[in-house]
Amino acid sequence: MQQKRASEAWVNGSLRLAFKNSPDAILLLDSILHQMSDAVIVADKQYRFQIFNPAAERMFGTGARDVQAEGWAQTYGLFLPDQVTSFPADELPLARSIRGEEVDGVEMFVRHEKAPDGVWIRVNGRPLRDAAGESVGGVIVCRDISESRREDAFRAGQGRVLEMIARGAKLGDVLASLVTLIEAQSDDMLCSVVELSEDGKHIRHGAAPSLPEIYVQAVNGAPIGPKNGSCGTAMYRGEQVIVTDMLTDPLWEDYVELAKLSGLRACWSTPIFSGSGKVLGSFAMYYREPKEPSGTEARLTEVATHIAGIAIEHQRAENELRAREEQLRVTQAELAHVARVSTMGELTASIAHEVNQPLGAIVGNADICLHWLEQSQPDLVQLREALEDISSDGNRASQVVARIRSLVKKHVPNKLPLDFNEVAREVVELINHEAQRKQVAVTSELATKLPFVAADRVQLQQVLINLVMNGIEAMNETEPEKRELTITTTRSEGGLMVAVSDRGVGLNGADPEQLFKPFHTTKSNGMGMGLAISRSIIESHGGKLWVEANEHGGATFKFTLPVADQEAQ
Amino acid sequence: MTAAGPKAEKDPVVIIVDDDPSFRMFLSRLVQTVGLKSILFTSAEEFLAAPQPDGPACLVLDVQMPGLSGLDLQRQLAERGRPLPIVFTTGHGDIPMTVEAMKAGAIGFLSKPFRNQEMIDAIKEGIARDRESRKSLDELTELRSRYESLTARERQVFALVTRGSLNKQIALELGTSERTVKAHRAQVVQKMQAESVADLVRMADKLGISI
Numbered sequence: 001m002q003q004k005r006a007s008e009a010w011v012n013g014s015l016r017l018a019f020k021n022s023p024d025a026i027l028l029l030d031s032i033l034h035q036m037s038d039a040v041i042v043a044d045k046q047y048r049f050q051i052f053n054p055a056a057e058r059m060f061g062t063g064a065r066d067v068q069a070e071g072w073a074q075t076y077g078l079f080l081p082d083q084v085t086s087f088p089a090d091e092l093p094l095a096r097s098i099r100g101e102e103v104d105g106v107e108m109f110v111r112h113e114k115a116p117d118g119v120w121i122r123v124n125g126r127p128l129r130d131a132a133g134e135s136v137g138g139v140i141v142c143r144d145i146s147e148s149r150r151e152d153a154f155r156a157g158q159g160r161v162l163e164m165i166a167r168g169a170k171l172g173d174v175l176a177s178l179v180t181l182i183e184a185q186s187d188d189m190l191c192s193v194v195e196l197s198e199d200g201k202h203i204r205h206g207a208a209p210s211l212p213e214i215y216v217q218a219v220n221g222a223p224i225g226p227k228n229g230s231c232g233t234a235m236y237r238g239e240q241v242i243v244t245d246m247l248t249d250p251l252w253e254d255y256v257e258l259a260k261l262s263g264l265r266a267c268w269s270t271p272i273f274s275g276s277g278k279v280l281g282s283f284a285m286y287y288r289e290p291k292e293p294s295g296t297e298a299r300l301t302e303v304a305t306h307i308a309g310i311a312i313e314h315q316r317a318e319n320e321l322r323a324r325e326e327q328l329r330v331t332q333a334e335l336a337h338v339a340r341v342s343t344m345g346e347l348t349a350s351i352a353h354e355v356n357q358p359l360g361a362i363v364g365n366a367d368i369c370l371h372w373l374e375q376s377q378p379d380l381v382q383l384r385e386a387l388e389d390i391s392s393d394g395n396r397a398s399q400v401v402a403r404i405r406s407l408v409k410k411h412v413p414n415k416l417p418l419d420f421n422e423v424a425r426e427v428v429e430l431i432n433h434e435a436q437r438k439q440v441a442v443t444s445e446l447a448t449k450l451p452f453v454a455a456d457r458v459q460l461q462q463v464l465i466n467l468v469m470n471g472i473e474a475m476n477e478t479e480p481e482k483r484e485l486t487i488t489t490t491r492s493e494g495g496l497m498v499a500v501s502d503r504g505v506g507l508n509g510a511d512p513e514q515l516f517k518p519f520h521t522t523k524s525n526g527m528g529m530g531l532a533i534s535r536s537i538i539e540s541h542g543g544k545l546w547v548e549a550n551e552h553g554g555a556t557f558k559f560t561l562p563v564a565d566q567e568a569q
Numbered sequence: 570m571t572a573a574g575p576k577a578e579k580d581p582v583v584i585i586v587d588d589d590p591s592f593r594m595f596l597s598r599l600v601q602t603v604g605l606k607s608i609l610f611t612s613a614e615e616f617l618a619a620p621q622p623d624g625p626a627c628l629v630l631d632v633q634m635p636g637l638s639g640l641d642l643q644r645q646l647a648e649r650g651r652p653l654p655i656v657f658t659t660g661h662g663d664i665p666m667t668v669e670a671m672k673a674g675a676i677g678f679l680s681k682p683f684r685n686q687e688m689i690d691a692i693k694e695g696i697a698r699d700r701e702s703r704k705s706l707d708e709l710t711e712l713r714s715r716y717e718s719l720t721a722r723e724r725q726v727f728a729l730v731t732r733g734s735l736n737k738q739i740a741l742e743l744g745t746s747e748r749t750v751k752a753h754r755a756q757v758v759q760k761m762q763a764e765s766v767a768d769l770v771r772m773a774d775k776l777g778i779s780i
Contacts, residue, residue: 353633353660360660360681361595367685368598386598393591436635 037144039121042128043094044137051139059119059142061112069095077112097125097138107145120146150185154303157181161307171315175207175308182304183210186296188287190264193272193308194219195281196235203232206281206308215262218255229255230269231282238279240270245290266291270301272309280312332536333413339533340407340462343469350433354400358393365390403430406458413459415541417452417564420460420496424487427464431472440472440483447489450496454564455541463534463545467500467557470530474504474555495543495562503554512547534559579624581696586610586642587631587658592681596629596688603689605696613637621651625703627676627695629688632659632666640666643673654695656688712772715761723760726753730766731773 033040039056041064043049052064060076067075070089078087089095093103103125111118125140161181164174175193182191192208205220224232233251234241243249244266246259252267259265266287272280283304285297293301344351365386372378372386403426428444435442468485475483488499507515516531531545538545538559545559583600585607587593593609600607610616614636630639637645639657646652657670657678667678676698677691719727722743729739736754740747763769 349661349663356660356681357589357592360658360683361589361592363682364595364599364685364688368595368602371602371685382598389591389594396591433633436633 039142040139041094041142042137042139043098045098045135047095047098050137056142059121059144060110061114077110077115079109079111081107081109083109083111083118093123093125094138094140097127097140098135099138100127100135102126103140118146119144120149154181154185157184158303158307162310165307165311165314168318171311172207174311176209178304178307178311179207179209182285182300185300188289189297190286190288191304192216192219192231192284192286193281193304194231194235194284195312196224196279200279203235204281206312211264211286212262215258215264218258227251227253230267231284234269234271234282234284235279238271238273240268242268242293244292263288265289268293268297268301270305272305272312274309274313280309280316283308329413332533332540333410336459336462336533336537337410339466339530340458343462343465343530344404344408346469347431347434349437350431351400351404353433355397358397358400361393362390362397365393407461407465411458413456413540415454415456417454418457418460419450420453420455420489420498420561421446421450423457423460423464424489424498427461427468428487430461431465431468434469435472435485438472438475438483439480440475440485442468442485442487444487445489446487447491447496450489450491451563453495453541453561455561456537459537460541460561463537463559464498464500466530466534470557471500471502471504471555474502474506476504478504492560495560497558497560499556499558501550501554501556503550503552506553506555507547507549512549515547516545579622580606581625581627581700582622583607583627583629583692583696584610584616584622584653585629586613586616586634586639587629588612588634589631592631592658599685599688600692603693605692613639613642616642617645625696625700626653627692627699628653628655629692630655630657632657632670640669640673643670643675647673654698656691656695658683658688709775712761712776716772716776716778718760719757723753723757726750727757727761727769727773728778730754730757731770731778 033051033053036053036055039059040051040053041049041056042051047069048066049064057063062075065075069092072078072092072094073087073089078092079085080087087108093106096103103123106123106125108121108123109118110121121142122145123140123142125138127135128137128139130136158181161174161178164177179191179193183189190208190210192211193206194208195204195206196202197204201223203219203222203224205216208216219229219231222228222232224236226233226236227250228236229252230241230243230246241251243251246252246265246267247256252259264286266289267284269282269284271282274280283301285293285301369383369386369390372383407430424444424446428442432442464487468487471485472483475485482503484503486499486501488501490497490499516535535545538561541561543559543561545557547555547557550556583596583605585593585596585600587596588611590611593611597607597609608619608622610619612634613630617637628642630642632639639655643652643655646655652674655670655675657675658681659666659678660681670678676695677687679687679691716724716727725743726739729742734742736747736750739754740750743750757763758769761769761772763772
């Protein structure tokens, strides 16, 4: 009947002339229009339908109706892509093509009684002209693009999940997005991803945003095995397990109560493999009714397991990388500690002096006090003064010890905002005596109002001590009057710069970068790690450490540190 | 013997040179407990710039100080020809440093912390030594001034007497009478405040007269 109407519409229309002498041609055209999956609609200048093929009837619900163009959108349920605004009558492709326009690729949403979920279509239209070139109407061809749109959306969804992985989103979030995406592709389907624990023996929860909480909790931590539900068995076997009815399947025998409680009936589980074929976890589809899989689900499963595999593998690689980084960090800290201890070893004479100075006064003053106490009427004022000196010297000694302890004890680097000038002053105090011993005059020129840097105090002290000790050592052969070492701090772009300048042997034309290589040493007792470690410390603070030859002999080591705010960003 | 002359001895003094204020304070307190006076300096340079003590003294010197070290100061004093007895103190002395100090005539080399008695003994020894060397120095100065009071002829007689010549031989050598020689000889003995010929010989030896 539709076929008849279509051909009748054609022969009865104003275009009859074109085919009037060829009934065969009309039959052929009728056959084509009948079989096409695209909708074809032709209307004359009076907006009366001349052709309305069966595909058009299916697409727009009702056949050709004798309504004015203003009523088309209403009658056939035509909407703009926002899915709610009725398509404006003037803008309709058929109306435009009747007006003589060529229309290409207009997308619209069609929803009516027979297609309550709606259909997406893409429409092309052309004006229709007679032999004389006169416009006599318009023709449109409409294609159902719902499927390809769904496909596009699904692909875009996959892209978003992959992007999450690439961006380093949390595995739980990635898997939840993946599960939600898969679930959106099919009605009544619930999905979950579980991981296989590192020991390869237990199920670990991954993502199951739609499954009952009680079920999720029961599965998390459950063992895998030859008869352990769908996922437990699938991971154990390393192959897909299809359970069409959980209440009767022997694999679910031990978990049948859980299935009942959760209201789940069908569960198809597919293992997730790594690139090297290791089982990483399992992807499952659940239904509340007994059900067997079809082709659609197989495709979804393939996509889901593929992406979940990438996500889990990525996460594990990331974890491993992080563990290695941590290991590296610990090793570096150990090495820095060894270097500090070794520096302290070089400073032993100075440290002994620093401690013995107050100790000498303490012991001596105490002796004097004891001597006074033996007298019949000791002078209490004098006694008190001496005891006060003992007390302050005791504090002084303990401060020296504390200062050394903080440099020698193992410590976890901790970056806090600090004033580098303070670090410089502490270091000068610590090495002052060593400098005296070596007859080196130490000068510091510290800039006022230095910006704070986010840094580890002990590590920066270590770097500065190292550079100062190197400078002192470099002047062993310099005439005593010329042994000068200068520590300078200045503001620099984005932070500050520290320079340690000596008048020693200099670089002797050697490649300065060689100095920073591990185990490069010019000392008989050095490890040759000092500068290498110093550079790694400065670089870990976002700065740079380098050396320059001085114009009039000697060398200047310089390093930069970024301001605290930048570091925080 | 009245070799000390008219001058009365000044009070002994302990000169403390140490850059550490608390240790300086302790040393002066310690010196005070044995009834000695002390003068405090914070550096070798400061001490050198100050007037030298005119009584017996002992230096207590920190080996390691900014600027001139204790050993440098010891060297400079020796070069100036007025070496003072020195007791060194050190926070951390090494063997070569100790050896150098002792070779150059240090009284002691005490590592902090030390026993107070050790320091007091060293200081007392130092002062005693300085008093001795000061005394012999004073004696020599006295002898020189006495010698300078002799006339040229008396000096000739002095030299010949101390060589063991008899009056007759001296008169012959100087082409004068024995009586005149006797008078000169009496003048020499009186001016040099000698009690015997042996005394004169000892004096000549100290003055380095050898003809």
